[in-house]
Amino acid sequence: MSDMLSQDEIDALLRGSAESDETNEKPEIRTDDHISTVEVDALGEIGNISFGSSATALSTLLNQKVEITTPQVSIVDRNLLEEEFPHPYVAIQVQYTEGFSGANLLVIRQSDASIIADLMLGGDGISPSQDLGEIQLSAVQEAMNQMMGSAATSMSTVFRKKVDISPPSINLMFIPKGEGKENLPEEDLLVKVSFALKIGELIDSSIMQLLPLKFAKSLVDELMAPEEVDIHTPSVPIEEPYHAEREVAAAHTVEAPRVEEPSVNVQPAAFADFESPQLGAHEAQNLNMLLDIPLQVTVELGRTNRSVKEILELSSGSIIELDKLAGEPVDILVNSQLMAKGEVVVIDENFGVRITDIVSQSDRLKRLK
Incomplete structure (x- = not known):
C-alpha cells in the first residue's frame, strides 16, 4: 500500500486548515468605529498636557532626563488583552476623588519598573533587581503618585476646576498567566493611550494609560462643553446685559463733571521706631492681648540629608551624623x-x-x- 497522499486528500487537508484559520480569526476592532477623529485628537491633547508635567516631575524625582512623546490612541477589547500585554507589567490604578468620576490605569513593563525602583532607592539603574519586592513596589508607587499628582494639577487647569486623585494602588500584571487581570476596568472596551517613554540612557520603552470607553468619552464631552453651551442656549439674551452696561457707563460719563473732586491731603508715611518703641496705654493693652498666644x-x-535608600536601611543602633x-x-x-x-x-x-x-x-x- 502506498503511503503517499492523493491530490484530492492534499486539497481536503488544505481546505480544512484554511477553514480552521478562518474559525480562529478574531474580529478586528477599529478605533474609528467607537470614537471619532475629534475625540481621538482631544484625548491625545489631554494626554500631552497632563503627561508633559508628569515627565517634569519624574525627571526631578529620578535625576534623569525624561521624555514622554505624542500619544497614540486606540481601542482594545478586554477579552483580547493578552495580545496587547504579552509581557510582565506593573499596573498602577488611580481613582479620581474630585472633578471626575472614574479611574485611570497606568501600565509599564516590569523591567522598566525595576529601573525606576532602583533609581528611587539610590541606585544607578544599570543593573536593577528584576524581582520587585515590597520596597521596590513602594518606590514605583511613589514615583507614579508624583506623576499622577502633576497630571491632576494640569488637568485642573485644562478643565478649569479642581481635580484630585486618591493614592495609587499597584499590582503586578501578567495577562497570559491570568495575574492582575481582576484589577483592570470591568468594561468590555477600553481606550489605550500609549506614550513613548525615555529615561536617560536606561529606558526606551512605552507607558500606557487605560481608560474605560465611557469615561474617556465623558472627558472629551466635558472638554468640549463650553462650546456646546454657547451653541445650544440661543434663548439666553446675551446682548441685553452689554447694552445695560453701556447705558450705565454713559450715565456715569454725563454725571462725572458735576462731581467736585475733594481736596486730598498728601503726607509722607510715618513708621514707628522698632528699636525703641514708645507704646501708649491703648497700644499696650492691645499688646497684652497677644502675650498669652502659645508659640x-x-x-x-543639627541637620543632614539622606537618600530614600539610606532612610530605609536605618535600624535600631544606627548612627546619623549631623552637620554640627x-x-x-x-x-x-x-x-x-x-x-x-x-x-x-x-x-x-x-x-x-x-x-x-x-x-x-x-x-x-x-x-x-
Whole structure:
C-alpha cells in the first residue's frame, strides 16, 4: 500500500486548515468605529498636557532626563488583552476623588519598573533587581503618585476646576498567566493611550494609560462643553446685559463733571521706631492681648540629608551624623524661625539650653518676611 497522499486528500487537508484559520480569526476592532477623529485628537491633547508635567516631575524625582512623546490612541477589547500585554507589567490604578468620576490605569513593563525602583532607592539603574519586592513596589508607587499628582494639577487647569486623585494602588500584571487581570476596568472596551517613554540612557520603552470607553468619552464631552453651551442656549439674551452696561457707563460719563473732586491731603508715611518703641496705654493693652498666644520653641541640634535608600536601611543602633561639631552652639527656633543660639545643659535629669546669643531685632524682622 502506498503511503503517499492523493491530490484530492492534499486539497481536503488544505481546505480544512484554511477553514480552521478562518474559525480562529478574531474580529478586528477599529478605533474609528467607537470614537471619532475629534475625540481621538482631544484625548491625545489631554494626554500631552497632563503627561508633559508628569515627565517634569519624574525627571526631578529620578535625576534623569525624561521624555514622554505624542500619544497614540486606540481601542482594545478586554477579552483580547493578552495580545496587547504579552509581557510582565506593573499596573498602577488611580481613582479620581474630585472633578471626575472614574479611574485611570497606568501600565509599564516590569523591567522598566525595576529601573525606576532602583533609581528611587539610590541606585544607578544599570543593573536593577528584576524581582520587585515590597520596597521596590513602594518606590514605583511613589514615583507614579508624583506623576499622577502633576497630571491632576494640569488637568485642573485644562478643565478649569479642581481635580484630585486618591493614592495609587499597584499590582503586578501578567495577562497570559491570568495575574492582575481582576484589577483592570470591568468594561468590555477600553481606550489605550500609549506614550513613548525615555529615561536617560536606561529606558526606551512605552507607558500606557487605560481608560474605560465611557469615561474617556465623558472627558472629551466635558472638554468640549463650553462650546456646546454657547451653541445650544440661543434663548439666553446675551446682548441685553452689554447694552445695560453701556447705558450705565454713559450715565456715569454725563454725571462725572458735576462731581467736585475733594481736596486730598498728601503726607509722607510715618513708621514707628522698632528699636525703641514708645507704646501708649491703648497700644499696650492691645499688646497684652497677644502675650498669652502659645508659640512652639524648638532646639535644633543639627541637620543632614539622606537618600530614600539610606532612610530605609536605618535600624535600631544606627548612627546619623549631623552637620554640627560637638560643643557648637545649637539653634533655638520659635515657630520654625531662628531667634537665638545656646548651649545644651543638664538640669537635674532633664536636658535644657542656656541662651548665649539673641538674634537682633532687625534680623528677626527680616526672617519673618
